[in-house]
Amino acid sequence: MNGWSALDRFLRTDPRDVGCAQAMEMLHVYAELAAAGAPVEERYPGVAAHLRACGPCAEDFEGLLAAVRGEKH
Amino acid sequence: MTEHIATAAGLDADAADWPRALAGTGPQREEALAQLHELLLRIARAEVARRGPRLRLTGPELDDLAYQAAADALVAITSKLGQFRGESRFTTWAYKFVIFEVSAKIGRHFWRHPSVRLDAEGWERLPDQFGFDPAQEAEWRDLLAALRRAVDEELTARQRRVFVAIVLNNVPLDALVIELASNRNAIYKTLFDARRKLRAALAANGYICDDGWRRS
Numbered sequence: 253m254n255g256w257s258a259l260d261r262f263l264r265t266d267p268r269d270v271g272c273a274q275a276m277e278m279l280h281v282y283a284e285l286a287a288a289g290a291p292v293e294e295r296y297p298g299v300a301a302h303l304r305a306c307g308p309c310a311e312d313f314e315g316l317l318a319a320v321r322g323e324k325h
Numbered sequence: 326m327t328e329h330i331a332t333a334a335g336l337d338a339d340a341a342d343w344p345r346a347l348a349g350t351g352p353q354r355e356e357a358l359a360q361l362h363e364l365l366l367r368i369a370r371a372e373v374a375r376r377g378p379r380l381r382l383t384g385p386e387l388d389d390l391a392y393q394a395a396a397d398a399l400v401a402i403t404s405k406l407g408q409f410r411g412e413s414r415f416t417t418w419a420y421k422f423v424i425f426e427v428s429a430k431i432g433r434h435f436w437r438h439p440s441v442r443l444d445a446e447g448w449e450r451l452p453d454q455f456g457f458d459p460a461q462e463a464e465w466r467d468l469l470a471a472l473r474r475a476v477d478e479e480l481t482a483r484q485r486r487v488f489v490a491i492v493l494n495n496v497p498l499d500a501l502v503i504e505l506a507s508n509r510n511a512i513y514k515t516l517f518d519a520r521r522k523l524r525a526a527l528a529a530n531g532y533i534c535d536d537g538w539r540r541s
Contacts (some may be wrong), residue, residue, distance in 0.1 A: 255465060256538050259472075262455070262492075265517055272510040280421045284413045288438030306513055308428060309497045311357035315372045315424040320417055321370065 266305060270298035275309050283316040331356035343415040344406050364416065365402075365423045366395040370431060372427045380431060381438060390434065401426070432499030447493045448473060453513065454492060464540050467530050475526035484519040 267316045275282075282299050295301040303310045346357035369391035372381075377387055401422045409418050451473070456466045475487055490496040490504075498516075502509055526535050 255452065255455040256540075258455040259468075260538070263520050263527070265521045265524070269517065271517075272508075276421075276425070276509075280413045280418045284417045305517075306498075308509060309513075311376070312421075312424050312428055313338060315427070316417070316421055317370065318375060319368045319420045319424070321383045322368075322402075323414075323416060 266301040268298045268301040269305055270289070270302050271300070272306060272309055275299045275302040275306070279309075279313060279316055283313060283320050286313075287317055287320040341411075343419075344409055347403055348406055356490070360466060361402070361419065362395060362399050362540055365419065366391060368420050369394040369398070369423050369427055372424055376427070376431065380434075382434065390427065390430050394423055394430055398426045407514075428499050429502075432497060433503050434478050434505060435497055435500035437448035442486050445494065446489050455494070462504075468527070468538070468540075471527060471532055472523060475523050475530075479522045479526045482517055484522070485514045488519050491516060 278299050282292050282296055285295070299309065302312050333439065340344055341355065343361070346353055347361065348354075349357075349393075370388070373382075373387045373391045373394075380387075382390065398419070402419050409415060412418075449468055452459065452465065454460075457469070465475075476485055480488060487501065490501050491498060496504075498509060499509075502512055524533065532539055
C-alpha cells in the first residue's frame with residue numbers, strides 16, 4: 253500500500269459503521285457465526301464495516317475468533 | 326471443563342448450565358468459578374501470546390497480564406450474568422470479556438514505558454506514517470500541507486488532540502482511552518468525525534475528485 257491509498261483508506265468513512273460500542277456488544281455472536289462459516293458480513297454489515305476500520309476492535313475480533321476456533325478442535 | 330459442569334448439573338452443557346451454576350451457591354458455584362477461571366486464563370494466555378510479538382512485554386509480564394485479565398474478566402462475567410441472552414455459547418460470551426480485559430491492560434501498560442509525549446506534534450513524521458515515498462515529495466507535498474491546514478482549521482480541539490496522538494504519535498487507541506479517561510467508542514467516534522471532516526476539506530479544496538486523488 254502506498255501513501256496515497258493509505259491516506260485514502262484512513263480518510264474514507266463508512267456510514268454503515270456502527271462504532272465500537274455496538275460492535276463490542278455483538279462481537280461474541282459475530283465471532284461464533286464467523287467461526288461457523290456463516291456470511292456475517294452480509295448479516296451484520298455495520299459490524300463488518302466497523303471491524304474493517306477499527307484496529308482495536310478488529311484485534312479483539314481476531315482474538316475471540318481464535319478462541320472460538322480453539323474450542324472446536 | 327464444560328463437561329464437568331454438565332456432569333455436575335446433569336443438564337445440557339454450556340448455555341444453561343454455566344449461568345445456573347455461577348448464579349448458584351455452595352460447592353457447585355465454587356467449582357464452576359474455578360473451572361471458568363481456568364478457561365479464562367487459558368484464553369488470556371493464548372491471546373497475550375498471539376499479540377506478544379507486537380508488544381514491548383517480556384514473558385513474566387505477559388503471564389502477569391494474562392492472570393490479571395482472567396481475574397478481572399471473571400469478576401465482570403459474574404456481575405453481568407443477567408446480560409447473557411443465550412445468543413451464543415456461554416463460553417464465547419465469557420471469552421469476549423477476557424479478550425477485552427487483555428486489550429485494556431495492554432493499553433494501560435503502554436504508559437508504563439511511554440515512547441511519546443502527548444503534547445509533542447511530530448508533523449515531520451506524517452509522510453512516513455502513511456508511507457509516502459520521499460523521492461516523490463513533489464507530488465504529495467501540497468496535499469500533506471493541505472491536510473495539516475485542515476487539521477488546524479477544521480477540527481475541534483478534542484479531534485485535533487486525538488488525531489495528533491493516534492496518527493502523528495502512534496499512540497494506540499486503547500492507550501489514549503486511559504490517558505483521556507474516556508472509552509474506546511468515544512475516542513473512535515472523535516477520530517471518525519475528524520476523518521470525515523478532513524476528507525471533506527480536502528475535497529472542497531480540490532485535492533480529491535470523484536475518481537480519486539488529484540495529484541500535483
